[in-house]
Amino acid sequence: MIFNLLSGGLKVKFKKIVVFDSNTIRLLSTSNKLHNKERCKVLVVGGGTGGCAAAAKLSHRLPKNQVMLVEPADKHYYQPMFTLIGGGMKNLDSSWKYMKKILPEKAKWIQEKVVKFEPSNNIVVTNTNKEIEYDILLIAMGLQLNYNKVPGLVEALSIPDGNVTSIYSPKYVNRHWEALQKFQSGNIIFTFPNSPVKCPGAPQKIVYITEEYLRKHNKRQNSTVTYMTSLPVIFGVKPYADALWEVVKKRDINVTLRKNLCEVKPEQNVAVFQDLDNLTKFIELEYSLLHAVPPMSAPLELAQSTELVNEAGFVDVHPSTMQHKKYNNIFAIGDCSASPNSKTAAAAAAQTPVVVDHIMAIINGKKLERVYDGYASCPLVTGYSKCILAEFDYDLKPKETFPFDQRKERYSMFIMKKDFMPLLYWHLMLNGYWNGPDTMRNLLNIFSFGKKKY
Template identity: 40%
Template sequence: MRSSVVQLAHARLLIVGGGAGGLGAASKFARKLPQNSVAIIEPSERHYYQPGFTFVGAGELRLADNQRNEEDLIPSKVKWYKNAAKRLVPENNSVILDNGDTLTYDYLVIACGIQPRFDLIKGAPEALQLEGSGVCSIYLPHLAEKTHREIQAFKSGNAIFTFPAGPIKCAGAPQKIMYLADEIFRKRGVRDAAKIDYYTSLPKIFGVEKYAQALDKVVKAKDITLHARTVLKEIRLNTKSAIFDVYNAEGKPSGETIESKFTLLHVAPVCRPIATVSECSSLVDAAGFVDVDPETLQSRKFTNVFAIGDTANTPNAKTAAAVSGQLGTLEVNLKAAMNGKPLGSKYDGYASCPLLVGGNKVILAEFTPKGPLETLPVNQAVPRSVSYLLKRYIMQPLYWHGLVKGYWNGPTTIRKILHFGRSN
């Protein structure tokens, strides 16, 4: 076992956060810089493959199948501070740890991710904690397991699935678990006794029009009712009621509310940066995300600070696939900054969301803020078994052996080959 007691010192490169982005960056630069030049701050001893939580919720994978020991993922050349970062002080090139110690750096990569905020929904924390409440979520490890138990216990009534207003990890996940629950209900013979509703803050079922059109067909075929521009605000467990704000065309609460009874309620929470990040006013935007150039990933104020993954205010969807694309840009630009050269790489906003729609088929959504950017030379909005095989059996090994090891920078090269050099 690696000791968690280390000599506090100055780091050439300090990384805050040991998730996908932090580990990927640490792995890349551990291969470029001398021993102990790179340090990572991460208090967690377990690392989860979060895209697998959908399969955990559906009972197709165990939680243990989606986790690794953090120490096994951190390169041996990297110093590991098994602490939480309490305060970022970019003006002094330093980070204060939760034990009061201070680390200094030449360059900083912020990769803290975002956290689900169930506390912003009245009654949600209590309902999620109570076994058999019917309230569940795949957005935390133990709750993903609870989701499976609640879906299995469902016999009849209203099954409600929600999508919040604001940033969220993997915007397709609330739909994925809904389609898999529908499939489970059918296999168990209780689908005819179930009414499934999807409440979303969006004006349509998905943010990218091409995939929204395909998903509209899915919900109609499955007899799922879509409620657009609605946001869960309260759970009343004593009456098994979910209270929704109705939003107007400007994306603001209209003052009208909807009350809906439920037997099963899956909660997808809005996600926010951790307090350590959001409280550093010199680094963040008004929403508390690290303010970076969306193409170079460099801080707009501090040239020796970069951010990667969900904690950055880049306009892409917040997915592991987005991290892969950002890692390639970070590698080039951070190396250039260290050598006093211009930043030469631009992140294009790529993200991917493999939408499980049941029947061992997936709509393989790949896109940027400008629209679809697909890798395969076929229409990926069509549900396909081959896309399911990629999601179920390829993407997790690619994550463990490619992404967090700093070898996988997304499918750009593969896309160019399959499209004969064209971007799409």
């Protein structure tokens, strides 16, 4: 419609008008700028384990739509299940749910991607140029898988029915089980990259599962199993590392330390490793089956926000509070934070009540009192019926829940990992009702009759 404005006689084209009275016309702008803004009390960026759990807890305490969560994916994966999928114990369809089914109803989901942070203005910008203003920001963006950082790896993983696998992505996780069933003989090589890794026990869990599969199907005598890790140790917590050295020795698994996968030559079935103690030295190994763990990093959009991150690209927080060192209204949770804990779902679970209480303390003008001690857990599955449950803190000392020696392989811990933990995850943790095992630990250790000495 064309309206002749009385003042100046200008002709202007408007899409919509609303009449309030005979003398007032309010024009509703059609510009993207006005329609592309949001505001909330607490903004959660990232819909992984920590982000969803924290959003649920916050939604229990705050009115509807005061919590917003930005996450582009429409599926949420229970990633700790991927090792079991790689060994044929679970299937991929059981590892995910639609995001809209698991997010709290009182929180508003914005299915977009944050591409820019403006912490000085309390604003983030999404891929549609939407500006979201917040009072408090919680960053929960997880880790980025960088398969492309290893020359030849993406090409190898794209070969149909190929012999290069990786359990770290839902895109590739089924390849390991498929390749394992077809495998007959030769060298099987497993890697651990020279970078931060989410669930750092997973690269060797799949080693133990694979090795047991070979024995069960009479293929072990025709194969060698080698674990090539960039780390100087088999596991970072000594009591559990000692137990794992016994496992690999008993099962004739070769472990080589300080070697990093730097290239894959799929046309030759060759993996190239760099010696991290002698950077000019490279080792080429022929494989019949190669399981590759990609290098990982903080998401690019986060790493580029230099005001928020440290030199490695991770959110620069105080380890005990998960609060940003510069911006008091910003927190991080899970794998994207610079806190020196092991990057596991259990760590995110332990961080969640601390972070949520601190966010509520800021809202209510109170002091931050709770402390995160670095707790993390890694159920080290060592086959189709055994598991070592590693639990530890910032000091890399065991912090165990059960009143028995958790360094031993146990069937009970395997069942807990395989069947109980997924139920706990979907029905308690993501709904904001799980604070980690502290309460259970305090009750059970009454029966331990003294402190365990490892």
